[in-house]
Each structure stands twice: as C-alpha cells, then as structure tokens.
Amino acid sequence: MEMSRRTLLAAAASAGALAATGAPSMAAAPLGGAQAPGFSRFKVGDFEVIAVHDGMAMRDIPPGFVRSVPDAEVAKAYEEIGVASGKMANTFTAIVVNTGKQVVLIDTGFADNGGPTTGRIASNLQAAGIAPKDVDVVLLSHFHGDHIMGLRSKDGALVYPNAEIRVPEAEWAFWMDDAKMGAAPEGLKGNFAAVRKAFGADAGKVARFAWGKEAVPGITAMQADGHTPGHTAYDIVSGSGRLIFVGDITNNPSVFARRPDWSPVFDMDPQQAIATRKRMLDMAAADNIQLSFYHAGFPATGFVAKSGDGYAFQQALWTGSI
Numbered sequence: 001m002e003m004s005r006r007t008l009l010a011a012a013a014s015a016g017a018l019a020a021t022g023a024p025s026m027a028a029a030p031l032g033g034a035q036a037p038g039f040s041r042f043k044v045g046d047f048e049v050i051a052v053h054d055g056m057a058m059r060d061i062p063p064g065f066v067r068s069v070p071d072a073e074v075a076k077a078y079e080e081i082g083v084a085s086g087k088m089a090n091t092f093t094a095i096v097v098n099t100g101k102q103v104v105l106i107d108t109g110f111a112d113n114g115g116p117t118t119g120r121i122a123s124n125l126q127a128a129g130i131a132p133k134d135v136d137v138v139l140l141s142h143f144h145g146d147h148i149m150g151l152r153s154k155d156g157a158l159v160y161p162n163a164e165i166r167v168p169e170a171e172w173a174f175w176m177d178d179a180k181m182g183a184a185p186e187g188l189k190g191n192f193a194a195v196r197k198a199f200g201a202d203a204g205k206v207a208r209f210a211w212g213k214e215a216v217p218g219i220t221a222m223q224a225d226g227h228t229p230g231h232t233a234y235d236i237v238s239g240s241g242r243l244i245f246v247g248d249i250t251n252n253p254s255v256f257a258r259r260p261d262w263s264p265v266f267d268m269d270p271q272q273a274i275a276t277r278k279r280m281l282d283m284a285a286a287d288n289i290q291l292s293f294y295h296a297g298f299p300a301t302g303f304v305a306k307s308g309d310g311y312a313f314q315q316a317l318w319t320g321s322i
C-alpha cells in the first residue's frame, strides 16, 4: 500500500500534478470505487464450496416488519449491527458446491430482474472461474423471488443453460397449485406469478425430491418449513466435513438468530418458522455445525452459539488459502 501510494505521488509530481501551493492534488490517492468480486472458497471435506454474493438491498424498515415487536426496537437491532437508523440491509449470498463430480448452485439471486445493487451471482461465479454453462444442477431452498428470479434473465433466457433444476416437492406443491394462487391474498399473488415466470416453459423438466432424500449425491434435503410451506435446508456432507445451507431459517442471523422469537413478515407461518429456527439453530449450536445463511453478511457462513434467549452468530474465519 505504502509503495503504491509513493509511486502514485511520484507519478503525480513528475506530471506536474502538484498544485502550486504544494498541496497534493486529489488524484494522488485515487479511490478504488468498486468492490472486489464477491466470492469466497472453503472446503467441506473433499467438496469445494464457494459463497457467491448476489448483492444487497437497503430500504426503510417497513412498518410492522417484525410481528408484535415495536418498529423502534427493530431499528435498534439493525443499528447494533451497523445499519443506518431506520434502515434494513438485506444481503443475498448463494453457494456453489463442487462435489468433484458436479457443480451445484443453491439458490440464484435476482439475475437482472431486481434492483441495481443485485444480480451479481453469475458475474461473481465467472470471477471464480465458473461459467454459467458449467453449472450442472440448480437446487432451490424455496420460491421467494430473491432465491428464484436468477434462474432466468429478463429476456427469458435460462441463466444456467445446462443445469438441471431440482426443487423440494413440498415447495413445488404449494406454489404450483392454481387453486392456492386463486385463493392467495393480493400481497402473495405477485410471488405466485414470479414462480410461474421463473420455471416457465421448463416447468415440465423440473425434478422434485422429498425431505430426507438426497437432492444430489452428498447433499440431503432437510425439512425447514415455516418461512414458506416447503422451505428446505441442505445438509452437505463429505468425509468428516459438514455444512448446512439453512437458507432463510433466519433473515440476517446477527439480528434474527439473536432473537429467534422475532417473526418478520417474510415468514409465512410464523409459529412453524420459529419452531424450525430454534430446532435447527439448537442442533447447529450443540454439534458445532457450520451453517451458510442466505441473508448473513458476506461470506455468510459460520457458527452459532447459545447466548441469552437466542444464538450468537460467528462468521467462519476467512483465510487466504483453502
């Protein structure tokens, strides 16, 4: 850093860029202005896992965001993790599991269907050396837009053209049921439409599996419903290595694992979501299992420990080698 700054200063000086007053010009230390590619590799047994960032959305905390909790208390919880007052930051991080035989993407982000600070999974994967055509399987945890819209770009093309799409049977049964769509409250109809758009003409080719079954060799689907009717976690096991992709059993765990009784409006069945949250966090804490959360801060993987009435989330140690 020091070297490059000196080099820049020398270059600026020789180019006559120092102002007559002797004060260095602003160009002496140009700002980077962009983030590094958002991917992070780690091993799970013999598998290689890549956390892949899709981006983030910052917005005002919607009134009544957490059922039965005053908005001011919710705002305070976000302030405690460094989010500006009254705002909620929602970050999106999928994972890729390379089993050595297959490249498996779990959840897809938005592609170009979301806001300007989202849709980066494909480019971040490319930066990690994986082209969209290299993805063999896409698994989905559930069918909320931030998890499925990245299957297809706005122009309708499949983002991962060679990938087989495999989904939890219970999630498929709920969202693909026309009667349920017809009976859905207005606020949910857009989600039903997004599901139909995401699968589109390829719906007939989507493979389904039950909880307790392997979704691909080495990755088993775990019942984790409540957030949605078929919300599914993935138990990834290789040798003595284990990682559970827990999707949205919490939104940001630094807020919601800490307070497992809080029920954000995203949880479709609040009581079941709370029961699932506690059951899985309790198991992970007891057995010290590494978890990947879709909405944790990047790289969104780490451990939980019992703390007070909830669970403290500790990011896994990032290292420069894997």
Ligand SMILES: [Zn+2]
Pocket: 144, 146, 147, 248, 294, 295
């Ligand atoms: Zn989500």
